[in-house]
Amino acid sequence: MKPVRLPAAATLALPRWALYALGLLYILPGLIGRDPWKDDAASFGIMWTMAHGGFADWLLPNIAGLPSPEEGPLAFWLGALCIKLFGWLVGDVLGARISTIGIFVLGTVSLWHTAFRLGRRPEAQPLRLAFGGQPEPDDYGRTLADTAVLLYLGCLGLLLHSHETLAVTLQGSLLAWFLYRSVRYIEQADTRNAVLVGAALGALTLTRGFAPPLVLLAALYLCTRFLHLPAAPTLRHLGQAAGVALLVALVWIVPASLAHTYGQNPVGDWMAWNAGQLSVPGWLSLKAFFRVGIWYLWPAWPFAALAAWAWRRQHGLPHIILPTCFVGALTLLLLCDPVSENGDLLKLLPPLALMAAFGLPTMKRGTINAIDWFSVMVLTLLGALVWLFWIAKLTGWPAQLAKNALKLVPGFTPEFGIVSFTVAAAVTVGWIFLVHWRLSRQPSVLWRAVVLSSGGLILLWVLLMTLFLPDLNYSKSYASVARQIAARLPADADCIDTNVGPAQRASFAYFGHLPFAGVEGSKCSFLLVQDSQRALAQQKLEAQQKADGLQKAEAQQKAAPKEDAERRVIQYGERLWGGKEVLSDFRPRDWTLLWEGRRPSDRDERFRLYRRAR
Known part of the structure; x- marks a missing residue:
């Protein structure tokens, strides 16, 4: 017996204007007025370099001369194209983020x-139902589609990365x-x-490598076995899909290989990066997956688990088989990744949100009401705290809250912004009306269980991206450092050698227009060094320990002096294929x-600019 019994009144579709408004409120805050932060500055740097460079930069993704071919070029091509089309009108940063809006639309509409x-x-x-009154198939499908999108928007992981110009963001939408x-x-x-399946797989290959498409193709074949599709035609069709995917990937692979760009x-x-993404699963990867996945995929995974349990007695159900196979295959792929990052979990969100939508109709009314009350109380309280901290940082009262609010941004002077205040106030009023509607009308529509949690999460995001955006820019952006450098x-500077990381290099190139050495390298008259207090302290300690273990005369010769310690700093230390020395003969x-x-806001990180004296 099917686990769902619903009247037609429970499947009233969410008004289109409301769904569009939620989508706009979700994606626009955090795109407008935000500087490139450390998490997405490197990706923006690749897009910016492509947009202002030549054809070679489109074949070899690089950040102002620092090669970065690890993931794939598609996400950066889209951002660079948007910079070229819209950068003159809205600026390069917002121009690149127009691609982010398109990526978000692709994911939610799909x-x-x-x-x-x-x-x-x-x-x-x-x-x-015995006396009729059950929903029509199209009405039920629309309600489930609205619910899936609301669950998708309510996931914490999507909120963190959907506003960033990252390849993993495009990967999630392509999935x-x-x-x-x-x-x-x-x-x-x-x-x-x-x-068309092959076209999607090819786009995924150009975004984050060949491992996810191969796994997805195998998972799709497994789905066809559970759904009893004819084996021979299926194998032929999936072979065609693989061929199309390869052709799409060759659009970049062939010219990039033949051109031998910048040597x-x-x-x-x-x-090599693709090969480094695969290893034997271990306890550490399993522990990391559950430690991050529990909150990152919330609230989709509990509803998805409920769907799997509620429909367990039914067989041959595409709405359970497809997302289950894809979630299982992608989870195994994540466990095989020795350098998995939080953003890699994004590819689990679409199938989880899809499956979760089919778990919602099986929930009891009391459970739905409990979720609603929890959402109202927790999210309203958090929203009130954001407003209270904003008032405290502007007025100094309450004193302890003001101290805590400004402690993370030393030297920052808060200012009242009428536009940000108006937007934050309007969204807060909208949240109050939404809560009043839910509590006073007691609607029976299916999506009522998730509209409050999604709306409350959007409220908090809008408040942070309006009331606290200047604070966050001050804390997370490298704009002020770039302008100081x-x-x-000097105006006649030829070029700068540097060991700064990808995010810092992109920020300095964009905000400060610093002339970094190109991909092929050159002898520069200037040197920009990035190090940390902890690293320097560790190097000095190691040098002292080495000196103590040698004879006095030998120690004077071999103990790591200051310039040797600094020589170890003058290299790219975060490349996946090992460090690359920038300058081997550095001496102060x-x-x-x-x-x-x-x-x-960063007491550990340090930058020093040198000019060659001789």
Whole structure:
């Protein structure tokens, strides 16, 4: 027996204007007025370099001369194209983020249509009521689609990364598109749908490598076995999909290999990065997955687990089989990744949100009411705290809250912004009306269980991205450091050698227009060094320990002096294929210190600008 029994009144669709408004309130704050922060500055730097460089920069992704071919070029191509099209009008930063808006739309629209098509299938329909009144298939499908999108928007992991110009963000949306194309293939297994599945896989390959597409293709074949599709045509169609995916990937691989851009081999480095993403799963990767995944994938995973349990007695259900196979395959892939990052979990969100939507109709009314009350109390309290901290930082009252609010941004002077205040106040009023509607009307619609949690999360995001955006820019951006360096750099400077990380290099190149050495390298008259207090202290300790273990005369010769310690610093230390030495003959007596500084909020990180003295 099916676990769902619903009247037609429970499947009233969410008004289109409300769904669009939630989407705009979700994606626009955090894009407008925000500087590139450390997490996404490197990706923006690649886009910016492509947009203002030549064809070679499109073949070899680099950050102002620092090769960065690890992931794949597609996300950076999209951002660079948007900079070229819109940068003159809205600026390069916001121009690049127009691609982020498009990526967000691709993910949400694909997820909506996937849930809609699965939700109107006969296998997913609720039980027919004795006296009629059950929902129509299209109405039920629309309600489930709205619910899937609300669950998707309510996930904490999507909120963290959907506003950043990252390859993992595009990967998540492309995976939602792949889900949609897979459903269309299940509905009609023909060459046309197989080719479109291959196009999605090819785009995924150019975004984050070949491992996810291979796993997804295998998972799709497994789905067809559970759904009893004919084996021979399926293998032929999936072979066609693999061929199309390869052709799409060759759009970059062939010219990048033949051009040998800047004397580099970007495809070889890309393949090495791909190989480094796979290893044997271990306890550490399993522990990290659960430690991060529990909150990152919330609240989609509990609803998805409920769906799997509620529908366990039914067989041959595409709305359970497809997301289950994809979640299982992608989870195994994540456990095999020795250098997995939080953003890699994004690819689990579309299938989890899809499956979670089918778990919601099986919930008891009391459980739904408990979720609503929890959302109202917790999210309203958090919203009130954000307002209270904002008042405290402006007025100094309450004193302890004001101290805590400003402790993380030493030297920052808060100012009242009428536009940000107006937007924050309007969204807060909207939240109050939403809560009043839910508590006074007691609606029976299916999506009522998630509209408050999603709306409350959007409220908190808007408040942070309006009331506290200046504070966050001051704390997380390298704009002030870049301008300080640019002010001390002579106008006739030829080029700068540096060991700064990708995010810092991108920020300094964009905000300060610093002339870094190119990909091919050159002997520069200036040197920008990045180090940390902890690293220097550790180097000095190691040098002292080494000296203590030698004879006095030998110790004077071999003990690591200051310049040796600094020589170890003058290298790229964060490259996946090992450190790359920037300058092998650094000695302080050969250089003149022009400037030294850091971000006010970071007491460990240090930057020093030198000029060659001889």
